[in-house]
Amino acid sequence: MALKQSGKADIVDVARAAKVSASTVSRCFNHPELVNPATRKKIERAIAKLGYIRNRAAQAMHGKRSGTIGLIVPTINHAIFAEVVQSFSDSVEQAGFTILMTSHGYDLDREYDVLRKLLEHRVDGIALIGLAHSEKTYTLIEQQEVPCVAIWNHDAASRVSCVGAENFAAGRMAAEHIAGLGHRRVGMIFPQTDGNDRAQGRLDGAWAVLDEIGVEVPEAWQMESPYSIAQAKEAVAELLSSADVPTALICGNDVIAQGAVYACLKLGVRVPEDLSVVGIGNFKGSLEMEPGLTTVHIPAQDIGRIAGEQMVAAVAAETSETVRVRCDLDLIVRETTRGFA
Amino acid sequence: MALKQSGKADIVDVARAAKVSASTVSRCFNHPELVNPATRKKIERAIAKLGYIRNRAAQAMHGKRSGTIGLIVPTINHAIFAEVVQSFSDSVEQAGFTILMTSHGYDLDREYDVLRKLLEHRVDGIALIGLAHSEKTYTLIEQQEVPCVAIWNHDAASRVSCVGAENFAAGRMAAEHIAGLGHRRVGMIFPQTDGNDRAQGRLDGAWAVLDEIGVEVPEAWQMESPYSIAQAKEAVAELLSSADVPTALICGNDVIAQGAVYACLKLGVRVPEDLSVVGIGNFKGSLEMEPGLTTVHIPAQDIGRIAGEQMVAAVAAETSETVRVRCDLDLIVRETTRGFA
DNA sequence: CGGTTTTATGAAAACATTTGCAATACTATT
DNA sequence: AATAGTATTGCAAATGTTTTCATAAAACCG
Structure with missing residues (x-):
């Protein structure tokens, strides 16, 4: 033998x-x-x-843990998710788990499919981004009784555990900053809000402030742009080429804001003298760019880490109570905004 | 019942x-x-x-495929890996696989550990970044006879299948461009090269060109910077504040190059009039920034996709021949470089 | 209508491991 | 030296699925 x-x-x-x-x-x-x-x-x-x-598979058959955590993201190809995913993954790996990761490209039906797939692999827990998911998705999670944490958003009424910030508050903060500086001619540029509760929340928050102080935003100043510097740059360039131009621009995230600033640089519009720009996110790069971007800081790293800790706790505990952690936001004033007399 | x-x-x-x-x-x-x-x-x-x-675990016990591909990256928290990981993952998901992803933070011993872990989960294939791995890692892969593809580098003598570009050539290209423009006072800023064969190859390629034409680079102009806009910005700012300053700067990657450009903007050094800057990578954002970055394009998306296809082919085929795909580089001249008389 | 194929289903073995229980060997105690 | 206790190990059952083989039912054909 x-x-x-x-x-x-x-x-x-x-x-x-x-x-x-x-x-x-x-x-x-x-x-x-x-x-x-x-x-x-x-x-x-x-x-x-x-x-x-x-052979982990054979172990898993004995009702033992599989030692994997399923992570479902819309896409990893965005600075912001990369950061949160990295810290989440560090956090759970420290406890000996491995990440099973899939993305769905912002398609909630595909999200359901990949969730099923992760469950087939008997992941010990599921992490999702945001709180906007299909009914099927939520039902499946509840029915399977698998520990679940939603990363990125906080909502006191969330259906599953969540760790994140309040996007509504983030939108408010950005708008309040602009309003507080005296701007009344304000443009907005946000990502599409379908199936993206983060963007929706921020937009609503910004509107809330503007409505309160009675600022009207003309149609032409309400822009939509995907998460892309290039496309945001283009959209803003178009706006700036028109006759009627705002004095401030509220951007749904820092990538869009960065595109906006580049559009200004290209067209010779001075930031912040001619146009104030505020972003949301405080991504890597927002600090270093010239001029430094004023933005609302979302603590991606903390969120990822806490979510990871919450995840391993939930897996270990076997109890399934819903935990909600709210992470604080900070307005970071740099060089792209200033008062308007 | x-x-x-x-x-x-x-x-x-x-x-x-x-x-x-x-x-x-x-x-x-x-x-x-x-x-x-x-x-x-x-x-x-x-x-x-x-x-x-x-229950996939129970299936996997029958010698059936587990339906997972292990992906080991140094970190996901970098624009460039995010892009290649995304396209790799799209590519294998299309074939019905799920990605098991882990990162090791540029620590080759940890890489070995996570590799073992992935093998415990009986992944059907392993994807790694780069070709610099510990002997233990290579032996384990060979011994386990698991299909493996190294992403990002091409090397005709690679020990495992690989899909990528030649970093040496990338470094050459960047340096040739600078040299061709007439620059002879050249600075270099690269990441640490320990355990990072990508950076090493690029650096060697750049040196090869400079040596050929007899350009000497003073110690003070040979800088090291991690993959961070902030730190690159700082390092370059320091260089530019000294009395003796180069006319061109070869950067190990676009993130460093971006930091370099920001340092110039901040200090009032004109790009490209006073300093030409060339990067390597052509990351998202390099096109849109102002001024647009001259760089060597590495087709990250293609690399990821092809690597994914190669992976599923290898898993399906059961044959274990080594395949090597070289992806072409392109010099993309934008606005950060210009001739030096 | 009897034989032959085809189609559809079930029984049981196999996969790689864990674990409860039982057996054995050893140590300590009186 | 006998007893009780403890440390160490093996046996066998169990886990959830796939697959091979066998069987039964149906369909075909002259």
Whole structure:
């Protein structure tokens, strides 16, 4: 009986090589204190020799944890998600979990499909971005009783646990800053709000402020732009080329704001002298750009980390109470806004 | 015998509910053409009613595919990886796989550990970034005979399949452009090259050109900066504040280049009149920034997609021949470089 | 209508592991 | 030295699914 060479060794091969039973090898991994140090050494040697790697799938069959956390994001290809995903993943990896990640490209039906897929893999928990999900998605999560945390938004009435900031408040903050500086001719440029509760919340928050103080925004100054510097730059350039131009611009996020500032640079519109620009997010790069972007800081790193901690706690606890953590926002005034007399 | 309500239904529960055997239910998933449409309907109804979700772990035990691809990245929190990861992941998801993703923070020992972990989960394939990995890592991959593709670098002598560009060539291209413009007073700013073969290759390529034409670079003009706009900005600002200043700057990547341009904007150094800046990567944002960044385009999206296709082909084929795909680079001249008389 | 194919289904073995229970060997106590 | 207790190990059952093989029912054909 020849030794198997390539990575096909299983637990009984190891057992044979170490001249013990499979149970003992198993115990060696899961309850090492129960096995004699001498035996353990033999087994470890056999494992190394055969290049044995235990099979998590077989463990998972015993109702044991799979050791994976499912993470569903709209896309990773955005600075902001990259940051939150990174800190979330660091946080859960520290507890020994691995991330199973999928993206759905802002399509809520696809979100449901990938969720099912993650559940097939018996993830120990599910993390989602935002709180806008289809009814099917929510029902499935509840029915499967899998620990779940929504990252990015806070809502006191959320259907699942959540860790994040209030987008409405973020929108308010940006608008209040602009209004407080005396601006009354205000433009807005936001991403599409369908299936994107983050953008929707921010937009509503901004409107709330403007309505309060009776500022009207002409149609032409209400712009929509995807999450893309290029497209935001283009949209804003068009606005700035028209005869009637606002004195301030509220942007749905920092990427759009960055595009707006570039449009100004290109057209020779001075920021902030001619146009004040405020973003939301405080992404990497917003600090360093010239001029430094005034923005509402969303603590992406904290959110990711806390969400991760919350996730492992929920998985460990087996209890399924809904936890909601609100992370604070900060207005960061840099060089792209200034008072309007 | 009460129906189980919550997600604990297994295949025999479904079988019972549909009054068939477990085998038939299984077939219904895996070889639907073999089961009578009427029976299939009954089964589907039972599945829906019980909220059954099949257990991938149990499937994986049968030597079947796990349906997951392991992806190991240094970090996702960088524009450039985000882009390549996104397109890789789209590409393999299209073929029905899910990504198991982990990061190691540029620590090759940790890379080995997470690789083991992915193998425990019986991933069907492994994707890595770059070709610089520890001996242990390579041995493990070979020994386990798991399909593997290295993303980002091309090397004709690579130990595993690879899809990417030649970083040496990228460095050459950037340097040739600068040299071709007549610059002889050249500074360089690159990331640390330990355990980062991408940066190393680019740096070597740039040096090759400079050596050929006999350009010497003073110590003070050879800078190191992490992948951070802020830190690059700072480093370059310091350089520009000294008495002796180069006329051109070769940057190891676009993020560093962006920091360099910002440093110039801040200090009133005109780009490109006073200083030419060239980057490598052509990240999102390099086109739109003002002035537009001259850079070497690395087709991240293509690389990710092709790597994904290569991965699923390798998993399907069972054959383990090493495939190497070289993706072409392009010099993109924008507004940050110009001739030096 | 009897034989032959085809189609549809079930029974049971197999997959790699964990774990409860039982058995054995060893140590301490009296 | 006998007893009780403890430390260590093995056996066998269990986990949820797939698959091979066998069987039964239906369809076809002359």
